[in-house]
Amino acid sequence: MDFEFTPEQSQFREELRDFLRAEVPLEKQEVFGLLTEEQYQFGREINRKLAARNWLAVGWPEEHGGGGKGPIEQGILAEDLGYWRVPKSGSIGLGIVGPAIMVFGAQDQKERFLRPIAKGEVExxxxxxxxxxxxxxxxxxxxxxxxxxxxxxxxxxxxxxxxxxxxxxxxxxxxxxxxxxxxxxxxxxxxxxxxxxxxxxxxxxxxxxxxxxxxxxxxxxxxxxxxxxxxGWYHAMTTLDYERSGLGRYASVRRVFDDFAEFCQGPSPDGGRPLAGHPLVQRQLAQRRLGMETWKLLCWNVAWMQSSGAVPNAEASVAFLYGSEERLRFAEMAMEVLGPYATLRHGSPAAPLLGNIEGIHREAMHLHGAGTNEIHRNIIAQRGLGMPR
Ligand SMILES: Cc1cc2nc3c(=O)[nH]c(=O)nc-3n(C[C@H](O)[C@H](O)[C@H](O)COP(=O)(O)OP(=O)(O)OC[C@H]3O[C@@H](n4cnc5c(N)ncnc54)[C@H](O)[C@@H]3O)c2cc1C
Missing domain, CATH: 2.40.110.10 (Butyryl-CoA Dehydrogenase, subunit A, domain 2)
Known part of the structure; x- marks a missing residue:
């Protein structure tokens, strides 16, 4: 596994970050547990602007409206959009439907369906x-x-x-x-x-x-x-394995973790000494940092496998399952550290980090979307470890 981006990939990341700094101010960023219509529409607008630069489907072939790069560039995009909390839109078209049509679609279906996805025109x-x-x-x-x-x-x-x-x-x-x-x-x-x-x-x-x-x-x-x-079953299951790095999901949680770590170093919500002054809080933050780094590497491992032509399967489940549980561990830790302040929703003047802690806790409790954690454990045991069904 090569941990370095190529100079071109690093340059892409820098240009992307310049774009995000200019286009995605804090007040437009998504708050966990809250997706307003205005935020959703803002996310679509960003997608269209990315598409105008051929960045939205940066990993797709140019003939289908993509950027002609690969899974690593698509991973860079997902990670940075997640970290900037750009409201999600278009992810099913880009991540699941497009790849399925590229593999199984007829020529006229490719012409009809792919470009509008790559250009951010359809959901x-x-x-x-x-x-x-x-x-x-x-x-x-x-x-x-x-x-x-x-x-x-x-x-x-x-x-x-x-x-x-x-x-x-x-x-x-x-x-x-x-x-x-x-x-x-x-x-x-x-x-x-x-x-x-x-x-x-x-x-x-x-x-x-x-x-x-x-x-x-x-x-x-x-x-x-x-x-x-x-x-259809075989077509759908094959293409579900394509876009599974989970980097966007990781990065959106990582952003709240980083913000939370910084928040703990300022005055505590009740005006007392910084939370980070407590050894127990430091220990908890250090532990979760470890979890975040592990999650990130598991996601990048999936993107790296894709870029080498392999179709990740159990590896994607490892990253997904680890991520779901790490998100929950972080949310529970933040709840414990902040006490009652953590339960304040977005909109309350005293809600820490714009209410992201309350929102992420709520979101982290669901362990069902995109396959339950038990099903991912089954996949890891059966396809990853070769155990009987
Ligand atoms: C936020 C969210 C978004 C979603 N979005 C979509 C979407 O856009 N489109 C879509 O089609 N679906 C969507 N889903 C549905 C999701 O895919 C299902 O919830 C999931 O597949 C589980 O199905 P179920 O809820 O019927 O639970 P069940 O399958 O009824 O499972 C109930 C419990 O039994 C356990 N269980 C079941 N079978 C096994 C087994 N073989 N071994 C061990 N344990 C088992 C499960 O882990 C779970 O704990 C979404 C779900 C959520 C929560």
């Missing part, structure tokens, strides 16, 4: 989980029946993050109910404006408004099928 949501299906995703029930040149979809999707902003949903549906469960699933892209798609609001603990998405006789043209019919 995608992901329709995998259902009311009765989460970890055991291959049991999904949303039905897509072939009818001439169309598929007719009926059923519902659960926990659809970004549903209210999305132009398209990237979804899995059952096309052959007679086949073995993994073999009867297909992958589609659905325009969210298609008649028959409706949303029911579903608020998350992290402040985001997601949805349950209903499909009532939704007719999709066959050109919306990505890859082969009934091979």
């Amino acid at each position: 995608y949501c992901q329709g995998f989980s259902e009311p009765n299906v989460g970890s055991d995703l291959a049991s999904l029930e949303l039905r897509a029946e072939r009818d001439g040149d169309e598929y007719v979809l009926n059923g519902s999707k659960m926990f659809t993050s970004y549903a209210y902003h999305a132009d398209y949903m990237y979804l899995l549906a059952r096309t052959d109910p007679q086949a073995q469960k993994h073999r009867g699933i297909s992958l589609f892209i659905a325009d969210m404006k298609t008649p028959g798609i409706s949303l029911r609001p579903l608020p998350y603990i992290n402040g985001e408004m997601a949805a349950q998405t209903f499909f009532d006789n939704v007719r999709l043209p066959i050109s919306c099928l990505i890859g082969e019919e009934n091979r």
